[in-house]
Amino acid sequence: MYPAYWIAAAGLIGMTLMGVPLTQTAAALVFIGGGLPHGAYDIALLRRSVALDRAGLWLAIGGYVAIAVLMVALWMTLPLVALVVFLAVASVHFGEDWPMLEEPLLRFAAGAAVIAAATLGHPAEVSTLFVAMSDPRAAVIAQIITAAAPVALLVTAVGVALAWRDGSRHWAAAMSLCLVLLVILPPVTGFALFFVFLHSPRHLAQTRSALHDMTLGRWIGTGALLSGLAILGWWGLRGLVPSNVDASLVAQAFQLLASVAVPHLLLSRWIERRLIAVPYSHEKTSTP
Numbered sequence: 001m002y003p004a005y006w007i008a009a010a011g012l013i014g015m016t017l018m019g020v021p022l023t024q025t026a027a028a029l030v031f032i033g034g035g036l037p038h039g040a041y042d043i044a045l046l047r048r049s050v051a052l053d054r055a056g057l058w059l060a061i062g063g064y065v066a067i068a069v070l071m072v073a074l075w076m077t078l079p080l081v082a083l084v085v086f087l088a089v090a091s092v093h094f095g096e097d098w099p100m101l102e103e104p105l106l107r108f109a110a111g112a113a114v115i116a117a118a119t120l121g122h123p124a125e126v127s128t129l130f131v132a133m134s135d136p137r138a139a140v141i142a143q144i145i146t147a148a149a150p151v152a153l154l155v156t157a158v159g160v161a162l163a164w165r166d167g168s169r170h171w172a173a174a175m176s177l178c179l180v181l182l183v184i185l186p187p188v189t190g191f192a193l194f195f196v197f198l199h200s201p202r203h204l205a206q207t208r209s210a211l212h213d214m215t216l217g218r219w220i221g222t223g224a225l226l227s228g229l230a231i232l233g234w235w236g237l238r239g240l241v242p243s244n245v246d247a248s249l250v251a252q253a254f255q256l257l258a259s260v261a262v263p264h265l266l267l268s269r270w271i272e273r274r275l276i277a278v279p280y281s282h283e284k285t286s287t288p
Ligand SMILES: CC1=C(/C=C/C(C)=C/C=C/C(C)=C/C=O)C(C)(C)CCC1
Pocket: 086, 087, 089, 090, 093, 114, 115, 116, 118, 119, 126, 129, 130, 187, 188, 191, 254, 257, 258, 261, 264
């Protein structure tokens, strides 16, 4: 499982030891190119889990886009609130990568650990990024996360031990190394490693098996088209409303990610609940 992850992790360790500079902008391009497409199949998955007529389909697409646009509006009007929503949504969503943990608080801590590890290792850089995405008060959020990080990481260590004991050894080992690298590597690089090589492949593998009858061309086309539309949509909205949104590519990449992450999380939870509520549904959900 995840051979690409181990290769990428080894590559990053090697580059760090050799002193190769890792720029944040390059890492941001990697996490957008390699991570954004995993949300591109959300609507296709929805269509698979519920029988939608035309009106229902457009309603679902409209709802998804509307929530994303609301999140963009939040970045432009109340960026501090947007940042807090983003971090909370991310912790819940990354916690879903730990289905082997039954306790919801353990899952939340494990999800938050990704943010905690990066912030603990590089408080100044993360604070600067938060401020660039939001406003100067965001520095306080970085301080709060730094203070809470040891607790989140300790609780996650319990989660790792439980996951290991219950047989999810590969995930436990991969995430342990990733959290250490999130502390050591520059924050955006560490995040790109987690997002592109652990989080997205998990989603993509599940999605691909649910949409196994989609041809490869259509699969790749859908991923490229919808990711492109999301990026264009972000640019368009930004151009439409000249605002104080920071121009740095890294900050914008995270803001775009945050905007699509909210409908992405809501939809994935909703589908999951439906699949549980309808026991004789079409696809068996596999637990790793
Ligand atoms: C901004 C920022 C961080 C947080 C990133 C988050 C929270 C990403 C969430 C992405 C989601 C929810 C994707 C959904 O599939 C880090 C890692 C602390 C590093 C420094 C800057």
